[in-house]
Each structure stands twice: as C-alpha cells, then as structure tokens.
Amino acid sequence: METPEADDGLGATPKSFALMWGLDEAGTRGPKRGLSLDQVVDAAIEVADAEGSAALSMSRVAKHLGFTTMSLYRYVDSKDTLIDLVSDRVIGPPPELPFDGNxxxxxxxxxxxxxxxxxxxxxxxxxxxxxxxxxxxxxxxxxxxxxxxxxxxxxxxxxxxxxxxxxxxxxxxxxxxxxxxxxxTDDDYPAMLSRVLDPQRYPALTRAFSEQAFDxxxxxxxxxxxxxxxxxxxxxxxxxxxxxxx
Structure with a gap:
C-alpha cells in the first residue's frame, strides 16, 4: 500500500523523511489509535534483532505487536518507509567522543x-x-x-x-x-588458490601466498x-x- 509523498510546503518529500523529522504525523486517520509510530519502529527492531533483517515485513511486525497488518499502514505506509525509519533509529545518536582538538x-x-x-x-x-x-x-x-x-x-x-x-x-x-x-567454508583459501595459480601469470599473488600474506x-x-x-x-x-x- 502506497500513500502520496508528504508536502510540507517545500514540495513533495518522502514519507519516511517527513515522519523522521516530524513534518507529518502518523496514525491520525481511521479508528481510535492503539499504537504509536515509535512502538511500530521499536517492534521492527526487536524482530530484526531476533530473526535478522529478512524478517522485516509489515506482517511480521504486526504479528509481533499483536495487531493486524492493515493497522500498521496507519503509521507506516510501506515496508520501504519502515526500513528507512528503522535504519535511522537503530544506529542511535552519536556518543560523546574524546576530542583534544586534533x-x-x-x-x-x-x-x-x-x-x-x-x-x-x-x-x-x-x-x-x-x-x-x-x-x-x-x-x-x-x-x-x-x-x-x-x-x-x-x-x-x-x-x-x-x-x-x-x-x-x-x-x-x-x-x-x-x-x-x-x-x-572450510576450504583453505590460500592453499586452494596456490594449487592453480601460475607463477608466471600471477607473480605478485604467488609471492603474497608464499609469504603467507593471507595468514x-x-x-x-x-x-x-x-x-x-x-x-x-x-x-x-x-x-x-x-x-x-x-
């Protein structure tokens, strides 16, 4: 399900950008809300932490929250938008870093x-x-x-x-x-290649392998x-x- 890009007066902007920066409010249409955008994004991160990025789907996140898939579309218009929001949320804010002026x-x-x-x-x-x-x-x-x-x-x-x-x-x-x-795999990469590389054609690689550069x-x-x-x-x-x- 796709919705039009948000228009904040500066022209159309991607839905995910509008949501991340508060230019558009999620979950304002339809029946009484039972979720929030933060809950949806946090749930998606929990799903990915447990099952990997391949599990990031609207249906899987909805199931994790105990809601129907359609209910999520009131907050996030598409899987692409969800991934954009997750990508920024999961990286988190930067920590305080030691900096001596150098x-x-x-x-x-x-x-x-x-x-x-x-x-x-x-x-x-x-x-x-x-x-x-x-x-x-x-x-x-x-x-x-x-x-x-x-x-x-x-x-x-x-x-x-x-x-x-x-x-x-x-x-x-x-x-x-x-x-x-x-x-x-369990294959020994250097030993495997050493058996087939011609020293005349691959002199630099042969020297690297002979000097155990990969080890x-x-x-x-x-x-x-x-x-x-x-x-x-x-x-x-x-x-x-x-x-x-x-």
Whole structure:
C-alpha cells in the first residue's frame, strides 16, 4: 500500500523523511489509535534483532505487536518507509567522543564509534542503501564527524567528502566481512588458490601466498584489518590536510 509523498510546503518529500523529522504525523486517520509510530519502529527492531533483517515485513511486525497488518499502514505506509525509519533509529545518536582538538584523534574516535554502533545490530549492514541517510540520528553523526575538522583550513565541501569516505570505508569493510563470513567454508583459501595459480601469470599473488600474506598473525581479526585500513587512510589525510596549511 502506497500513500502520496508528504508536502510540507517545500514540495513533495518522502514519507519516511517527513515522519523522521516530524513534518507529518502518523496514525491520525481511521479508528481510535492503539499504537504509536515509535512502538511500530521499536517492534521492527526487536524482530530484526531476533530473526535478522529478512524478517522485516509489515506482517511480521504486526504479528509481533499483536495487531493486524492493515493497522500498521496507519503509521507506516510501506515496508520501504519502515526500513528507512528503522535504519535511522537503530544506529542511535552519536556518543560523546574524546576530542583534544586534533582532527585525527577526533575522526578516528568517530570511526570506531560508528563501528561499535553498527556492531550492536549487525543486521543493519544488510539493509538496502537506496538513498543517502536523511534521518536525525544520521545527521547527528554527520555533524559530529564534520566538527572534528573544524580547526582545519579545509573547505566545507572537502570536509564532507573526508567524513563520508571514512564512513563508507568502515561500513563497507564491515559489510563485506559479514557477507564473506556468512558464505565461508572450510576450504583453505590460500592453499586452494596456490594449487592453480601460475607463477608466471600471477607473480605478485604467488609471492603474497608464499609469504603467507593471507595468514598474517598481526591481522588475525576483522578489527585488526579495519584498523590497518583506517590508519592508512588517515595517514593520507595527514598529508592532504597539511597541504591546506602551507
């Protein structure tokens, strides 16, 4: 069931955006209300925590609440809207971060806070990314991320790109790791490939396998892999930020 996009006087806006920012009120039409939008979204999160993102359907959430599916449409017009609301709600507001005025300390703490927030609800990584985040929680995270570069001479548009790159790296790295783990088998990946790779055609890969690059003891956890990549990214940021201070 679809309803028209909300019109707040600034033109049509997506229903989920209007609900997240209080531009439209849910549950005002029809019989006396027995639910609230917050209850519906919280119930959806409870369902996903227990059963995974695949269980996020209007009917499953309605069953969890003890209501009919049709009754939910008074609060949320579609599954897509429900997922948008859940995606912003579950990430939560950003925590207070230690910040000593050094942009690198700040953005690194911000990146790990993102990692830990997502890690509390790993199924969040499976939600579709159909549009840029628009909700108040995501905007609060972006605000904190941008503020870490406040003391630099970097243009505002560039600050935004730097923060988004860190966010995409952390979330992308976690998303890939989750998908790989879900499809992992007992096969020994390096040994399996070593049997078929021709050293003449794949000299760099052959050297990597012979040096046990895929079994590096210092990279034996996903957190260590994420940390290594984040450190190298911020090393590059150091040079870039310094170029604006000359």
């Amino acid at each position: 942009w690198r300390t700040g953005i690194e703490a911000w990146a790990w806070a993102v990692c830990h927030a997502v890690g509390r609800h790993p199924w969040w990584l499976e939600l579709p990314i159909a549009a840029p985040p628009m909700g108040p929680n995501n905007m609060a995270w972006l605000e904190i991320g941008l503020s870490t570069f406040a003391g630099t001479s970097i243009p505002e548009s560039v600050k935004l790109q730097l923060v988004l790159n860190v966010s995409l790296y952390v979330i992308g790295r976690m998303r890939v790791a989750k998908e790989v783990a879900a499809g992992a 590096d003891v210092e990279m034996d956890s996903e957190e260590a892999v994420l940390s290594f990549g984040l450190d190298r990214m911020l090393d590059g940021y150091e040079q870039f930020v310094r170029s604006f201070e000359r």
